[in-house]
Amino acid sequence: MQHAVAVAWRRAADRDGFVLPMAIVVLVILAAMGITMISMSGDESRSARAMIESSVAYYAAEAGVHQVRSTLSDSLLRTLDFGDSLDLGWQALPGGASYRAQVKRYDNGGQRMYGLVVEGRGPGHLGGRRVLNAMLTVYPGDRYRLGACCDAALTIRGAVELKGGATVDGHDHVPAGWAESCPDSGQDVPGIIMADTTQITIGTATLTGDPPLAQDADLTDSSFDQFGTLSWDSIKGLADHVLEGQPSQLNLDGKIGPRYIFDSVLQDWVCDTDHPLNWGSDDPNDPCFGYFPIILIKGEVEVHNGYGQGVVIIDWDDSQPAGEKGGEFELETNFRYNGLILGKGCIEIQKGAVFHGAVFVDANYRNEDLCAEDTDYDMNQNQPTVRWSQCAVNRSIEATGLFEYAETESEGPFLLGSRAFGEAVQ
Numbered sequence: 001m002q003h004a005v006a007v008a009w010r011r012a013a014d015r016d017g018f019v020l021p022m023a024i025v026v027l028v029i030l031a032a033m034g035i036t037m038i039s040m041s042g043d044e045s046r047s048a049r050a051m052i053e054s055s056v057a058y059y060a061a062e063a064g065v066h067q068v069r070s071t072l073s074d075s076l077l078r079t080l081d082f083g084d085s086l087d088l089g090w091q092a093l094p095g096g097a098s099y100r101a102q103v104k105r106y107d108n109g110g111q112r113m114y115g116l117v118v119e120g121r122g123p124g125h126l127g128g129r130r131v132l133n134a135m136l137t138v139y140p141g142d143r144y145r146l147g148a149c150c151d152a153a154l155t156i157r158g159a160v161e162l163k164g165g166a167t168v169d170g171h172d173h174v175p176a177g178w179a180e181s182c183p184d185s186g187q188d189v190p191g192i193i194m195a196d197t198t199q200i201t202i203g204t205a206t207l208t209g210d211p212p213l214a215q216d217a218d219l220t221d222s223s224f225d226q227f228g229t230l231s232w233d234s235i236k237g238l239a240d241h242v243l244e245g246q247p248s249q250l251n252l253d254g255k256i257g258p259r260y261i262f263d264s265v266l267q268d269w270v271c272d273t274d275h276p277l278n279w280g281s282d283d284p285n286d287p288c289f290g291y292f293p294i295i296l297i298k299g300e301v302e303v304h305n306g307y308g309q310g311v312v313i314i315d316w317d318d319s320q321p322a323g324e325k326g327g328e329f330e331l332e333t334n335f336r337y338n339g340l341i342l343g344k345g346c347i348e349i350q351k352g353a354v355f356h357g358a359v360f361v362d363a364n365y366r367n368e369d370l371c372a373e374d375t376d377y378d379m380n381q382n383q384p385t386v387r388w389s390q391c392a393v394n395r396s397i398e399a400t401g402l403f404e405y406a407e408t409e410s411e412g413p414f415l416l417g418s419r420a421f422g423e424a425v426q
Contacts, residue, residue, distance in 0.1 A: 056097050057128035061120030064091065064099030065134055065415075068116060072103070072136075072413055077114060080105040096123025103136070113137055114413065136413040143187065143390055144397045144406040146227040148219070149342065150358035152193040153209065153388035157219050158363030160194065163203030164350065165383035168192055170209020173387040175338045175356040177282045178395075186390030195219040209388070224344055224362040228405035235342070236313055238294055238402075241276035245299030245327070252277065253333070256306035258288035279308030282338065292339065292399035297327045304333035304351075311396050314343030314361060331355060331384070338389065339396035350381040357392035 068088065080086060085104040092098050099120045107113040114136040122128035149155065153170045162168065170191035174182045191209030193216050194200060200213070207213060227235045243250060259278040260269040271288035272278055279295065281288040292310035314327045327345040331337055331353035341347065341359045349355055397403050 054122070054128045054130060056095075056122035057120040057130040058132075059120070060093055060097035060099045060122065061118045061130045061132040063093060063097075064101050064118035064120060065116065065132055067091070067099075068101045068103075068118065069134075069136065069413060069415065073408075077103070077105075077112065077136075077413065080114070082106075082108040097121065106135075134415055136415060144394055144403065144408055146230070146342075146397070146402065146406050148223040149227065149360040150340065150393055152190040152214070152358065153386050154191065154359045155193045155216075155219070156359070156361050156363055157195045157221075157224070158346075158361075159199040159201075160192065161201045161203075162205035162207065163201070164205070164381045166205040166350075167383070167385045167387075168205070168207050168209075169385075169387045170212065171388065173356055173389050174391055175282065175389055177284060178338075178391060180284060181395065182391035189388050190214040191388075193219065221362065221364070224360075227342070228402070228407060230402075230405045232344075235402075235405075236296055236315060238400075239296035239313060240273070240293040242296045242298060243276065243301050245297075245301045249300045249302065251302045251304070252306075253302070253304035254306060256303050256308050256335070257281075258286060258291075260287060279306075279310055279337075282307055282309065282336070290399060292396050294400050294402075297329045297343070297345075300328045300330070302330040302332055303335045303337075305335060307336045309338040309392075309396065311340045311342065311400050311402065312337075314341070314345035314347065316344035338392040340393060349384045349386060352382045352384060354385045354387075356387050356389035357396065358388060359386065 076086075080103070082105055085102060088101040088103070090098050090100045097120065099118050101116065101118045104115045104117075105112070106115055116134045116136050118132050118134075120130045120132070144150075153168055154160075168191045170189045172186040172188055188210040191207050191212045192200070193214045195216060197213055197215045225232045230238075243252075255277050256279050257277070258281040259272040259275040261272040262268070263270045269287060271280075271286075271291045273291055273293070278288065278291070279293055280291040283289060294311045294313065295308075296313050296315055298315045312329055314329050316326050327343070328347065329341065329345065330348040330350075332348070332351045334352045334354075336354045338356045340357055341355075341361065343360075344362045346363050347359065347361055397406055
C-alpha cells in the first residue's frame with residue numbers, strides 16, 4: 001500500500017509545467033475573443049457611419065434635384081438640342097455635403113423632356129455617394145412675352161364688333177392634332193383686353209375668359225412699337241414672306257397650304273420653306289409641321305379654305321401714300337390659323353374661320369379705304385372662333401426664332417413622372 005502511494009507521487013512529480021501551458025492557452029483564447037469583439041465593434045461603428053454618410057449623400061442628391069428644378073431656367077434648357085447634355089458642376093451644401101447635376105435632352109421634337117441625374121456626396125472620409133434620376137419638362141404656365149404681347153386671346157386698341165354667333169375664349173386650348181406637342185394645360189387669360197371697353201359691341205356672340213373682358217388704360221400707341229427687344233421696323237424686317245394686296249384685294253381662296261421639294265441628298269420630300277403660300281401644316285407626320293413662317297401683310301389680304309401657322313404682321317407704313325399706309329387681314333370661310341397676329345391695322349375673322357393663339361393689334365392705325373367704316377376688329381358672320389392657346393403662341397415664337405427677343409414668365413421646369421421612369425429612359 002505504501003509502495004503504491006509512493007509511485008503515484010513520483011508520477012505526479014514527473015508532470016512539470018502543466019499549469020503554465022494551460023494558462024497560456026486560456027490567455028490566447030481570451031485575447032482572440034477580445035480582438036474579435038473589438039473588430040466587430042469597429043465594423044459596426046464603420047457600418048453605422050457609412051449608413052449616416054449614405055443618408056447624407058441621399059439627402060444631398062435630393063436637395064440637388066429640388067434646387068436645380070427651382071433655379072434652372074427654361075431659356076437655358078432651350079439651348080439643348082436632342083441628345084445634348086449640360087453639366088452644372090459641383091455645388092456645396094451647408095454642413096459639407098455637395099451634389100453634382102447633369103441634364104440631358106431626350107425628346108426629338110414635341111413636348112420637351114430632360115433627364116436630370118444628380119450625384120450627392122456626404123462630407124465624411126468614407127465618401128458616401130448616392131445618385132438620383134428624374135425627368136423634367138417645361139412648366140405649362142411658361143409664357144413668352146414680346147413687349148406688351150400677349151396676355152389675352154384678343155388684345156386690341158380700337159373698336160370691336162362681335163356677332164353672328166362668334167366666340168372669343170380666353171381659356172387655354174390645344175389646337176387639334178397638337179396634343180403630343182403641347183403641355184396638358186396652360187394658363188387661362190382674359191378673352192379680350194381693350195384700351196377702351198366702351199368701344200365693344202357684343203351681339204349674338206359668346207365671350208369667355210378670366211375675366212371675359214378687361215380694360216387696360218396702359219395700352220397705348222407705344223405698346224405696339226416695341227416687341228421685346230425688337231422695334232416695330234425690326235420685327236417687320238424679320239418677315240420670311242411679304243404678301244401685298246395693293247392696289248387691289250389679294251384673295252387667297254384655297255391657296256394657302258404646305259408645299260414640298262425633293263431633297264436629292266436625303267432622297268425624300270422636305271418642306272419648301274421658300275414658297276410664300278406655304279404656312280406650315282397641322283399634321284404631326286407632315287414635313288412642314290415644324291415650319292412657322294413670319295408673314296408681313298400689306299394692303300388687304302384674304303385667306304379662305306386652308307390652314308396656316310406662324311406669325312402674321314399687319315403692316316402700317318408711313319412712307320406709303322395716304323390710301324396705302326395700313327393693312328387688313330381677313331380670315332374667312334373655314335380657314336384655320338394657329339399662332340400670332342400682330343401689328344397695326346384692322347382684322348376680320350368670320351365665315352366659320354377658327355383661330356388659336358393670340359391677336360395683338362393696334363386698330364387705330366386704319367386705312368379707311370380698306371377697313372369697315374366703324375369696326376377695326378370684326379367677327380360677324382357664321383360662327384367664327386378665336387381661342388387663346390398658350391401652346392400656339394409658344395410654338396410660333398420658338399419656331400420663328402422670336403424667342404431670342406422675348407422674355408418668359410416661368411415657374412421653372414417641373415418633375416415629370418417618377419424616378420423609376422427617369423431611370424428607365426436613361
